[in-house]
Amino acid sequence: MNSSNNIWRDKNGVCHAVGTDKTEVFGLMGYAHGKDRGMQILLMRLLGQGRASEFLSSSDEMLETDTFFRRMNWAGSISAEIGKLSSEAKILSKAYCDGINKAFAEKLPWECKLLGYRPDPWCLEDIILLSRMVGYLTLAQSQGEMERLFIEFVQAGIDTEKLDELFPGILGELDIDLVKKIRLQERLVSPVSLWNLAAPLMMASNNWAVSGKKTASGKPMLANDPHLEINRLPNVWYEIVLQTEDTHAMGATMPGLPAIIVGRNPELAWSATYTFMDSTDSWIEKCKNGAYLREPDQWVPFDAREETILRKKKDPVTVVFHENCHGVLEGNPYEEGFYITTAWAPGCSGAATLNNMVKIFEAKTVKEGMDLLGRLETSWNFVLADREGNIGFQMSGLMPVRRKEVSGFVPLPGWEAKNDWQGFEKPEDLPRCLNPECGYFVTSNQNLNEYGKTDPINVGMGSYRSDRIGTVLSENNAITREHMYKLHYDVYSTQAEAFMSILAPLLPNTSKAAKLKNWDYEYGADSEGAYLFDIFYRELYREVFGGHGFGKTAVDHLHEHTGIFNDFYENFDRILLSENSSWFGDRKREDIYRKAAEKALEAHPEKWGNARKVILKNILFDGKLPRFLGFDRGPITIIGSLATPHQGQIFESVGRQTTFAPSLRMVTDLATEALYTNMAGGPSDRRFSKWYCSDLENWITGKYKKLTANADKAFTF
Numbered sequence: 001m002n003s004s005n006n007i008w009r010d011k012n013g014v015c016h017a018v019g020t021d022k023t024e025v026f027g028l029m030g031y032a033h034g035k036d037r038g039m040q041i042l043l044m045r046l047l048g049q050g051r052a053s054e055f056l057s058s059s060d061e062m063l064e065t066d067t068f069f070r071r072m073n074w075a076g077s078i079s080a081e082i083g084k085l086s087s088e089a090k091i092l093s094k095a096y097c098d099g100i101n102k103a104f105a106e107k108l109p110w111e112c113k114l115l116g117y118r119p120d121p122w123c124l125e126d127i128i129l130l131s132r133m134v135g136y137l138t139l140a141q142s143q144g145e146m147e148r149l150f151i152e153f154v155q156a157g158i159d160t161e162k163l164d165e166l167f168p169g170i171l172g173e174l175d176i177d178l179v180k181k182i183r184l185q186e187r188l189v190s191p192v193s194l195w196n197l198a199a200p201l202m203m204a205s206n207n208w209a210v211s212g213k214k215t216a217s218g219k220p221m222l223a224n225d226p227h228l229e230i231n232r233l234p235n236v237w238y239e240i241v242l243q244t245e246d247t248h249a250m251g252a253t254m255p256g257l258p259a260i261i262v263g264r265n266p267e268l269a270w271s272a273t274y275t276f277m278d279s280t281d282s283w284i285e286k287c288k289n290g291a292y293l294r295e296p297d298q299w300v301p302f303d304a305r306e307e308t309i310l311r312k313k314k315d316p317v318t319v320v321f322h323e324n325c326h327g328v329l330e331g332n333p334y335e336e337g338f339y340i341t342t343a344w345a346p347g348c349s350g351a352a353t354l355n356n357m358v359k360i361f362e363a364k365t366v367k368e369g370m371d372l373l374g375r376l377e378t379s380w381n382f383v384l385a386d387r388e389g390n391i392g393f394q395m396s397g398l399m400p401v402r403r404k405e406v407s408g409f410v411p412l413p414g415w416e417a418k419n420d421w422q423g424f425e426k427p428e429d430l431p432r433c434l435n436p437e438c439g440y441f442v443t444s445n446q447n448l449n450e451y452g453k454t455d456p457i458n459v460g461m462g463s464y465r466s467d468r469i470g471t472v473l474s475e476n477n478a479i480t481r482e483h484m485y486k487l488h489y490d491v492y493s494t495q496a497e498a499f500m501s502i503l504a505p506l507l508p509n510t511s512k513a514a515k516l517k518n519w520d521y522e523y524g525a526d527s528e529g530a531y532l533f534d535i536f537y538r539e540l541y542r543e544v545f546g547g548h549g550f551g552k553t554a555v556d557h558l559h560e561h562t563g564i565f566n567d568f569y570e571n572f573d574r575i576l577l578s579e580n581s582s583w584f585g586d587r588k589r590e591d592i593y594r595k596a597a598e599k600a601l602e603a604h605p606e607k608w609g610n611a612r613k614v615i616l617k618n619i620l621f622d623g624k625l626p627r628f629l630g631f632d633r634g635p636i637t638i639i640g641s642l643a644t645p646h647q648g649q650i651f652e653s654v655g656r657q658t659t660f661a662p663s664l665r666m667v668t669d670l671a672t673e674a675l676y677t678n679m680a681g682g683p684s685d686r687r688f689s690k691w692y693c694s695d696l697e698n699w700i701t702g703k704y705k706k707l708t709a710n711a712d713k714a715f716t717f
């Protein structure tokens with residue numbers, strides 16, 4: 001399987017696998033993942049199984065992490081999904097598992113011995129587990145966090161007028177008095193603490209396609225740059241080129257999963273961003289004596305699931321989860337009161353995703369790709385382009401069918417059957433678009449409901465990034481790869497432009513204020529205007545939402561310890577940019593802006609890049625080893641901000657630095673069969689491999705390497 005004739009590296013260290021058919025190359029892909037990213041996938045599995053306390057650490061924080069994953073129960077209910085796999089998906093997945101296991105049989109990652117961990121063979125169950133994890137963590141999870149925050153807003157006494165303004169059109173059938181009765185428990189685990197391990201912290205992305213009528217080559221072009229946490233090594237992505245006797249495909253995979261998630265084959269290219277589909281709902285349950293109420297007056301016992309968490313050098317801990325058809329209860333049903341149960345629609349999914357994802361390898365047209373990718377159970381925005389000249393957009397995901405009066409954002413009484421899900425929307429009814437008249441299509445996690453027959457998004461990111469990308473694309477009818485590269489690194493903020501149109505006339509005539517007034521709205525490393533505006537923007541949040549909302553302490557906590565303001569800034573910006581708002585109290589908008597500006601101008605102007613330096617830390621050792629050993633790299637400077645095409649977010653959460661930036665950049669012109677990429681990291685998770693961080697310099701400087709099926713063999717694998 002692993003002879004030098006069928007698996008090798010090109011000059012950039014990217015793995016090339018050549019075989020007679022898909023089964024052989026999928027086996028080689030598994031072998032490559034096992035060799036280059038064995039530690040990464042084993043840590044991901046331990047995390048998903050809720051076994052990190054058993055092998056990694058017996059700390060209380062790790063116990064909370066394991067409890068979170070046991071609560072989600074992604075390692076359960078898998079056998080039914082395996083039974084739904086198509087014969088092709090099962091054959092290819094087994095070949096992939098065999099490849100990983102062959103790599104492990106030859107040599108396990110040395111970290112396994114350090115941890116005292118003898119891993120079980122990789123199997124189909126592990127693939128399903130990881131597919132669920134990737135679709136939920138910090139993506140669908142953020143929707144649930146926002147819905148929970150809404151409950152906390154209600155219980156904090158924020159009035160209906162303010163709530164309606166913050167969440168317009170999605171509060172149907174809100175019963176404030178009932179929501180106030182919910183007994184919220186402490187958060188099970190702070191989300192970002194999960195990322196002290198191997199799981200990728202994900203948030204946002206851009207992707208766009210341009211038709212041939214707007215390109216220099218006359219063929220469509222496609223670009224993608226998933227924005228994930230980049231200050232972790234190895235990178236979440238693993239690039240590979242797979243070639244059979246009949247065709248080839250290349251692009252980025254996620255180790256542990258047998259699929260090219262973003263990439264291309266000779267005829268079709270595909271790319272992905274996250275959707276912010278509302279596939280997570282909570283129900284209010286009236287509980288007593290271990291049972292929950294169902295209309296008209298029936299009390300039904302909860303199912304109790306008992307989990308035992310083993311702990312390294314400590315006694316095991318047993319946790320009991322109480323479940324019903326709505327999900328897992330947050331609270332103790334033996335203590336009478338109102339609690340919530342929560343469910344994520346794809347929580348028991350996996351088979352349909354795998355069945356369709358393996359077919360994209362040889363799909364030839366945008367229509368075919370839209371049909372396949374639209375059937376994935378987790379939620380993504382796919383943008384595609386083909387050699388025939390088509391471009392398209394397709395949303396995927398299990399979108400719950402709810403009755404028309406409700407959006408899914410507000411928790412509703414669980415004892416009323418009318419509030420239950422009524423199935424899932426058809427993929428063809430989800431937002432989609434084929435060959436738009438303007439000649440391009442852009443997604444950047446914004447609201448895309450207008451393109452569908454149903455409304456999957458009720459809170460999402462703003463359109464600042466997509467507006468900027470769309471504006472640049474609209475002005476050029478001879479687009480080249482170099483234009484796409486430039487957009488990947490674009491740090492112009494249409495968000496800042498909107499706020500500055502209000503702020504600029506209010507600024508005093510001082511040299512410091514001039515730095516802000518004359519700012520070009522670009523978050524480059526040397527910009528002092530960007531530094532001052534960032535302070536102003538945060539102070540504006542504190543003035544509006546802290547002064548007459550939920551308190552400045554709460555605002556500071558949300559800024560510093562959650563992704564709420566980073567994920568859902570559109571809801572908050574809508575109010576901040578309004579001429580009048582109930583959130584302003586009796587103050588005028590201009591007076592609030594002036595006050596926030598005064599505080600910002602008290603700061604000494606610095607270059608934006610001075611405070612934007614981060615260290616890339618090894619996912620297992622997390623900065624605990626001496627720097628001279630080379631497990632950590634950097635520092636590097638992160639340009640951009642939350643609303644620029646090149647997103648660049650840095651914040652402290654759970655005691656460590658978190659980042660969001662383009663983890664991978666990908667551009668392809670369908671006039672050729674090549675793919676051009678760079679990523680923040682390298683192919684291998686082996687510290688002493690020359691490929692541990694080999695692409696980082698390209699990522700920093702804007703140089704793109706070329707992936708092609710006919711590349712020269714440069715290194716053995």
